[in-house]
Amino acid sequence: MGVFSSCCIIDDDEFFSISSKIILKQVDFSDNILYYTGGQEALDGLVGLLVENVALPTIIFLDLNMPKRDGWSFLKEFEEFPEEKIKHIQIYIVSSFISPDLIEKAKDYKLVKDYIVKPLTESAINRIISSQKST
Incomplete structure (x- = not known):
């Protein structure tokens, strides 16, 4: 059984999404992994839920x-x-851009927990799991 009942990847990069799903499954991160290829598709899908x-x-x-x-x-x-x-949700921005300005901008959003530089690694995932266990 995964640490989280469900998680979601919102990214138009298919390679990133596939490789992230593989890592998430390897560490038993989540029982259910949703995937959306863009922001509008994700909003529509989440509203549907x-x-x-x-x-x-x-x-x-x-x-x-x-x-x-x-x-x-x-x-x-x-x-x-x-x-x-939505109060239970933690959003992790995953981006290939390393920018102090973007990292600061992310802090303006209450649901954003952290900014992760791509690729999503097992180490980053384990930090998320550890932070969950310590709360």
């Missing part, structure tokens, strides 16, 4: 640079979801 009264994923790995609706736009709209439905 809410309509069906299905709990949203506990962990979201979010890319910033995506076409149509980027990660920032996703965050802005996602934080408008009902508080009781």
